[in-house]
Amino acid sequence: MDILLNKILSNDSDESTGYLSIVADNSESESINLSQDELIPVLPLRNMVMFPNVVLPIAVSRNKSLRLIREVYKNNGVLAATTQKDIKVDDPGLSDLYPIGTIARIVRILEMPDNSTTVLLQGITRFELLEITSKTPFHQGFIKTMTDQIPNEDNRVFVALIEAIKDLAIKIIQNSGTIPPETTFAIRNIDNPEQLINYITGNFALKVTEKQRLLEIDDLEERGYQLLEILNKESQLLEIKASIQSKAREDIDQQQREYFLQQQMKTIQDELGGGTSEQQINEMREKAALKKWNKEVAELFEKELSKLERTHPHSPDYPVQMNYVETILELPWNEYTKDNFDLKRAKRTLDRDHFGLEKVKDRILEHLAVLKLKGDLKSPILCLYGPPGVGKTSLGKSIAETLNRKYIRISLGGLHDEAEIRGHRRTYIGAMPGRIIQNIKKAGSANPVIVLDEIDKVNSDFKGDPSSALLEVLDPEQNSTFHDNYLDIDFDLSKILFIATANTIQTISQPLLDRMELIDVSGYITEEKIEIAIRHLIPRQRENHGLTKEQCILSKEAVRAIIESYTRESGVRELDRKIAKIMRQIAKKVATNETYEIDIPVEELKNYLGAPLFTKDLYEGNDYIGVVTGLAWTSVGGEILFIETSLSKSKAPTLTLTGNLGNVMKESAILALEYIKAHATQLNIDESLFETMNVHVHVPEGAIPKDGPSAGITMVTAMTSAFTGHKVKKALAMTGEMTLRGKVLPVGGIKEKILAAKRANIKEVILCHENQKDIEEIKSSYLKGLKFHFVSDIREVLDIALIK
Structure with missing residues (x-):
């Protein structure tokens, strides 16, 4: 071992050598040839990578690993050290380990003062992990040794590469201030290119993934080029940090200090390759190349992107410009979905x-x-x-x-x-x-x-x-x-x-x-509401309340009763709420195991919805003179209304109108009286009655405003009935506007009015001849049981309506 190894081996105190690994002498390096059938202990490493010809101190904490190193040290054997992909995995398997690692020999086991154990491993050669056979009492498996492809000694390019790596590494050591100076001495004295590359890779603060990538390269020259590229980035980062630090003054205030820290963060982000404005702009430009916009938009986008490029990221205008450019980029210019023509x-x-x-x-x-x-x-x-x-x-x-x-x-x-x-x-x-x-x-x-x-x-x-x-x-x-x-x-x-x-x-x-x-999306008629309820509303509310079809049945008769007695609307929202109210109560009965009728009868609706809110329009018969049934349109559908006329003696006859009538309806009444006066002889009316009788026209339900010209012929019929004493034909209703000369004009809302007549058990309906086309648009099933009289003149109306 060289001087650094001797220093570590003789150090039994808490004092650290200040560095992680050293290089082994050439005399101690050896090659290992193992049979693929021979089991070898496998030591998983966390956050570090072992290299051949490098001595690495490793803190061992896992029980399996402690048992492994003591067994290997006792038998003077070797182990296979490989790095975990995820440091959080406590008991890694084959898929959790990198396949390429380093066979190592245990130099010494150090029991530290804090009761922890550190082992010195000397890397020997690289291997490929083929299989993990067991994890007890420690990891064991089969491996295949690997050899490096070393260039010839006369390869001048490789020699220059090694010198460049050596010079750059020494420069980094001198600028960093954190690497011990002994490392420079070691680098200068390593002659073996493989040992030099492995020693520098093991000693410098590189990412684990970068170290592992270098270990997996078979070609030593390629490994050298990759290491040189990484060292260049490290050197540039150190220069940038040194430049920033030299510009920062010692007496900077809080704001300048924050800016300084932000600049350092930006430098680190640049090196890590994430989140920089330059990268965002480049990504935008790549996305823009795929857009289908026209030349004008492309030129505008490039102009605005260039403006963003020139703007400093800390400028207040930067986020404004960024948002604008992103908006242009995210819009679907000439991007269409394909229409379905089925x-x-x-x-x-x-x-x-x-x-x-x-x-x-x-x-x-x-x-x-x-x-x-x-x-x-x-x-x-x-x-x-x-x-x-x-x-x-x-x-x-x-x-x-x-x-x-x-x-x-x-x-x-x-x-x-x-x-x-x-x-x-x-x-x-x-x-x-x-x-x-x-x-x-x-x-x-x-x-x-x-x-x-x-x-x-x-x-x-x-x-x-x-x-x-x-x-x-x-x-x-x-x-x-x-x-x-x-x-x-x-x-x-x-x-x-x-x-x-x-x-x-x-x-x-x-x-x-x-x-x-x-x-015009007109309101639904009762029949349509029933179909909507049966097809859509009831199944949806059943599902919303967790009920099945077997737990609740609403017949068409029950739905009709809900529509006519509990709702008064053109749409179906209130109907939907009433059905939901019923479903809620049934869900409560099901949940509490109460007995109830699954097929809800009409008479039981009041138990769920209370007393009926509205009464169905009822035809009042023809028992009274001067009463005529008219048809009206409202925002919630059609209704029947009654025009009542009565005569009373007076010395100053007047026309009285009551029932909250609008201006148009009042004019219809005046028009009707004037027509009767003008045609009294033809109508067999005694003209003296106009000079001695008050005429009072009333439309019931006086709280409800009423207006429109549709009651014109109804007014004439009611007044004529009162003056002549003839009753109106039974089960007859009418609607239509009238002119001063007695011509009958068409009106709107025919569909709703006809259905209102049918609900009230009307059998005959008088309409303007021009409204015949509206009748033809209504389904024939809705017209069943109705007879229509199409007229053009008021005399035809009176001939049909009045009983002689």
Whole structure:
């Protein structure tokens, strides 16, 4: 052993030599040739790598390892030292150890004053671990010895390489201030190239993975080149640290001290190869090369990236510029999902998720068909408007699934800042893109389905008018060059399918309405609600409450009773809540093992939902003169209403109207009376009655506001009945507007009105001749049991309605 080894062997105190390993003399190095059939003890090492011709002190703590070294030392044998991949593994197996290690001989075992044990190992030659045969009483296995490929002595390149390594290692030792000076002496006196490379690798503070990588290289010249590269990095790091330290003054204040530490951290990060701004910029440039953007965007991105490159990472402008560049990079420029053109599948999906809504479904299928044939179509802007709870928003999700596109929902309710749509300019602190661009970035596709929810509830204030900002978004002729203030470059929105939803179109500005295709999503009729409940609501609520079909059954009759007696709405939200209420109570009964009727009868509903909240419209018969049944449309569906007329003697006859009537309905009553006065002779009415009788028209349920022209012919019929004394035909209802000359005009809401008539057991309905087309659109099953009279003049109405 050389002088360093002698120093370690003679040191029995707590004082350390100051270094980990030394080189063995050439005279002591030897080669080991073991048979592959010969077992050898295997010593797992933590956080260190053993090299041939190097003496390494190792602290041994594991019981198995202590037993191994004492057994080997006793028999004057050798062991196979190899490094663990994970230091946390206490009992490693073959897969937990690096396959290449070093055969070593135990030089001496040192019992330290703190009762710990240190063993001096002398590396001999490299080996490959083939198998671990046992772990008791210590690790044993089969190995295969390995030899290094050493260049010829006349290889001048290799000689120069060794000299370069030696000089660089000495330079690092001198600059580091932590490596003992004896190491320089040892390096200068090592003539064997293999010993020199192994000694430097074992002594310098390199990563375990780097040391292991060097140990696994068979070619000594290649191992030397790899070591030289690592030493170069270490030398550069020391120079940078020395440069930083020389510039730092002794009297620096707290702020300068923090900056100094940050610079040191940055230097360390640079060496470790992680988290530097240069690497981030290079990664961005690599990603940009894969983007499908046009030349204009590519030039802008490169310009902004170059600006970021010139900005110091600690500058306040750096994160602002970084966010902008990242936003441009993350947007899906010309990246589209492929549309699914299977129209049959599309129809199945729409029918599965939504019952009814035939017009909306047909419109979507038409769009898909044109897109399939033409291959390219500017997406239309659809606006679904109708009462709450009819499925406008969920329809957008089904459309996205049908087209195989990404789905985005943007809630516009209460929006009052224009910047939410167009984004903020980058000059503002905390600037960001508008919601449109943000959601497109999140979707990762430039052709998603975007549902603009509650577009009728957009407000305007001093921050701008968002509805005006939406004009560019929703115009198919303009949105191909949508300009976001933050992005400051045009983005193509023309491939996006926008679907707006609204409860009413009255509050939407006219220019915005003009850019959208309006589709009326009317309320569901009772029959449709029953189907929706049976197909969707009841199964979903069963699942939500942990029930099975065998534990709860709601028949169609029970669902109809819930709809008519406990809800009054156009959609099905309240119906869903009532079904959920029933399911909760049944879940409680199941959980407590109470007895109950699985098939809930109609008469038992009051036990679950309480007393009925609403009464079904009942036809009052034709027992009274001057009473006519009319049909009305409301936001929650159709209803029947009664127009009552009575005459009373008076010296100053007047027309009295009661029942909370609107202006249009009041005008209809005045119009009806004037028509009767003008045609009294043809109607067989005594004209003297107009001079002696007050006319009082009342519409029951006076707390409910009523308006509209639909009661025009009903008013005339009621007044004529009162003046002539003729009753109205039994089980008859009517709706229609009337002109001063007696012409009957068409009205809306026919579908809802007809179903209201059917619920009230009406048998005959009088309608304007032009409303016949509306009847033809209603399913024939809904019209069963009804007879229709289509008229053009009020005289036809009176002939049909009044009993002679």
